[in-house]
Amino acid sequence: MPEITLSTETKRLSYAEAVNHALRRALYERPETLLFGEDVAKPGGVFGVTKGLHREFGDRVFDTPISESAILGGAIGAAMFGRRPIAEIMWIDFSLVALDQLVNQAPNVRYVSRGAVTAPITVRTQAGNGPGACAQHSQNLEAFFAHVPGLRVGMPSTAQDAYDMLLSAVWCDDPVIVIENRTLYHGAKSDVRLGGEVEPIGGARVRRGGSDVTVVTWGAVQNLVLEAAEELAAEGIEAEVLDLRWLNPLDLAAVRDAVGRTRRLAVVHEAHTFGGFGAEVVGLVAESGADLLAPPLRIGAAPARIPSALSLVPGILPTREKIADGLRRLVRGEKAGDAGALR
């Protein structure tokens, strides 16, 4: 095995490279980590995210059969006996064939045994629509997992978070699902601070300051939110953009603080609006007694399957235009939401 050295400086990295650096660091610093999944070892991952890691870390990085239940169940069993598995589910849509392991198994291990046995697994997956994706390779299912007590759920949207949040997940003693986004993997590079202390999981981040409306968002759609916010700034509307980063643990204090300042709330996610996690955010804010100037607004996917054709997708998923229009109406006190429209 070649000698391994870890970068600890700031580097310009793509999101995928940031994930790769986090995995390298985890494998290097935590000998109990394992990395496995479909095509992650010798091929280096279908998106190239794990390339080079099998060569550096040998058998601790291995390819598995196309068997999501075996991948996740294997991770749970190994974690119960002191390993710290990082399991990749290539597309979040594939997690559905092994949902039993994520819902019935992993989160019960600690609870039922009262901590006598634990299952500190990290599940890396990626979600969201991309050009030409089909209806089974395009979904955003974070609300499924956020609904399950005992599972931690994070969605990094920047290269820095892709690095930081993955390490936080691996260091965490709970089962954690980190939902990446493949449309971000090979985008523009940005400065990523490597090394340093691994943060505990949790914590929202303000991505943009603003006083007129708070936009709570997470995942890749955040980039559309930031573009829409710039568009609105030219019109004199200042939107604050709060990246939730973690759905569990949820940084409710950050949401309440932000909404307390702006007194307007919008939640934007790429997942379906109906039954989505945005409803939870709005509900929690409402229960906290927030004094809002306007009804809260949710922007997400319309209730439809996700079609492949490029021309069909904007009718369903959030777009920069839809986000800007919704926020503009919200701030102006016009009807903004689509409540009850479940066509």
Place this chain on the structure above:
Amino acid sequence: MRSDTPTLLGHFERMLLIRGVEDEIARLRTAGDMVGSIHLCSGQEAVYVGAVAALDLSRDAVFPTYRGHGWALACGVPPEALFAEILGRVAGINGGRGGSAYFTAPEYGMYGENSIVGAGAPIAAGAALAASFDGSGRVAVAAFGDGALNQGAVHEAMNFAAVRGLPVVFVVENNAYSELTPIADMTRNPELFRRASAYGMPGGRVDGNDPDAVARAMETCVERARGGGGPALLECMTQRIVGHYIGDAQHYRPAGELDRAVAAEPIGRLAERLTAEGVAADELDAIRARVADRVQAASRLALDSPPADPATALEHLYA
């Protein structure tokens, strides 16, 4: 007395304990002290006692199903902790969080029942995966019924274990019924052990009502796995002499089938064998009395334990 008589007497006592505990659970459930769905293993005791006899519980790990009381007792879980668990009492092995169908007792090598058919198989493969890195020599046992052979997770676990040469023994408790439906109606080839060859691992069938035969077959599988030879599948032919759950009227059984199952049950059979080996009737009766006393004392102890404290219900969800 023969050289194996002491071992067989041990099997006899452990099987009696399992039967006695199950009978007491049936009484407590019928009386209303216990609630919920409870799956007894009466008639299948030889599988658990025989298989566990081949294990080193200081390092091996058993992953049974919701019909798991027998596995737990064979692993050494005290009957009072088992009763208290099903009663939802503080003294339960999981303080009442697991109940009859989903408790875990890692300190006894019993790493959890599973209420999802076949779901424990990939987890057992994971325990074996850890063993392939930690040098412990651990062998994992994935135990499940015949019905679980038709679950995708079991197929995935067997292929995963085989391709990686993991130290897992897949133990099939074939009691002829997938819950309430005959396994013979649910698969074209009811010789389930033959599936092993498709995964490139050895498979075999053994008389699951003979603890000695189970133990010897299991020893072969365990030694092979511990020595790096990879997984194996052991199909143990047995029958439950009770319903699938307490209250199951078993209308689905053909006339006479249950009587034949009772006639073939393992405890009476072993008593006959021990008698033939020269063990006195008094000695067998003394064991029966000792076990009965132990079961009753454990039941009383469990009933004296207070209910699990509701103030603790939210604890231990996260690290």
